[in-house]
Amino acid sequence: MSRSHTRLRALVTLTVAGGLLLTGCAGTTGTAEPASTESSGAGSSAGFPVTFEHIYGETVIESAPERVATWGWGATDAVLALGIVPVAIASMDYGGGENRITPWVEEAIADLGGEEPVILDNATYELSVEELLATDPDVLIASYSGLTQEEYDAVTGAGVPVVAPEDALWSTPWRDVIADTGTALGLQAEADQLLADLDEQVADAAAEHPEFDGTTIAYASDDVDTFYLYLPADPRVEILEDLGFVTAESVTALDEGESTFYTTVSAENLDQIDADVIFTQVDSEDALNTFLTSARTTLIPAVAAGAVGAIVGEENVAAISPTALTLPWILPQMVEQLAAATTTAKG
Structure with a gap:
């Protein structure tokens, strides 16, 4: 398996049926606006203390945190979308470019202003507790991450409350990441509105493309x-279904139970992938050309027919995994590609 695919899988490894995707969402070409323009601090302390139950036990946050650190995928985006610049965030080594920050995160930080966060090295997915604690955080939000028991114990042992994964590592549904972040920051109403706005974006896109329905x-x-x-439990597939597409029966028929969110298919079975449209992700245009023309992939009827929608480039591929910021960032490109592929399929 390639290094980039390994990193991407760590990004989107979800094992719950709700996944990281909206449970009834679709989108427009707009971008999510921050809930406020403050660069530090959170909401009112009126709703505190708040309690989170997670895989390592229970966390109580006594008052609205002022200095927020994040770890894993999605929490940084949620904090920024709620109008706060974290004091520390995980590096993004797939899709983050030379500065190891994704463009949507970089744009949100610039829009909010304030001091830029410390970038915690995430190259090996191991949290440097010392590096984190040096930023003097009031809370660590790591809802969708690979945070280990040892890391959790070290951070909480230093007096910093941690919002850990709910049921398993790399599995908290993306909508829960936003909701939990809002609760942790005392901004639950703002988080609810943010989710409603994202739902509206996806619903608008679906309404604009009735040809997606049932394809x-x-x-x-x-x-x-x-x-x-990728199987229906994968959040990226959920987005496609929220737009009106239907996962082909052949996909689930080929599922061998390797994972909750994907299955592998041998070359001799590729011709069994019977779908109107194929959607894919590739790191480069060269990789896309290979996908469209190779003797192996053209065994798939939709590929041979040219009914393929593709997201190209590491930044874009990373953005397919939905968060408060990535969904509005990548949705227009997804819809454009899907519309062209659907036209080919039905033409």
Whole structure:
């Protein structure tokens, strides 16, 4: 498996049926506006203390935190979308460019102003507790992450409350990440509004493209010698379904139970992927050309017919995994690609 695919899988490894996707959302071409323009501090202390139950036990946040640190995927975006610049965030080594910050996070920080956060090295997915504590955080939000028991114990042992993953590592639904972040910051009403706005964006996109409704689709990824199909539990597939697409029956028929969110398909079975449209993600235009023309992938009828929608480039591929900031950032491009592929399929 390639390094980039390994990083992406860590980004989107979800094991719950709600996944990281909206449970009834679709989108427009707009971008999410921050809930406020403050660069530090959170909401009112009126709703505190708040309690979170998670895989390592229970966390109580006594008052609205002023200095917020994040770890994992999605929490940084949620904090920024709620109008706060964190004091520390995880580096983004897939899609983050030379400065290891994704463009949507960089834009949100610039819009909010204030001091830029410390970038915590995330190259090995291991949290440097010392580096984190040096930023003097009031809370660590790590709802969707690989935070270990040892890391959790070290941070909480230093007196910093931690919002840890709910049921399993890398599995908290993305909507829960936003809701939990709002609760932790005393901004639950703002988080609810943010989720409603995201739902509206996706619903608007679906309404603008009635041709998506009922069109069968398969989300596929070809990685050197392994071909992946993503299952309905994957949040990216949920987005496609929220837009009106239907996961092709052949996708679930080929599922061998390897994971809750993907299955691999052998070359001799690729011709069994019967879907009107194929959606894929690739790191480069060269990789896309290979996907569209290789002897292996063209065994898939929709690929042979050219009914393929593709997201190209590490930044864009990373953005497919939905967060408070990535969904409005990538949705217009997704819709454009899907519309072209659907036109080909039905033409």
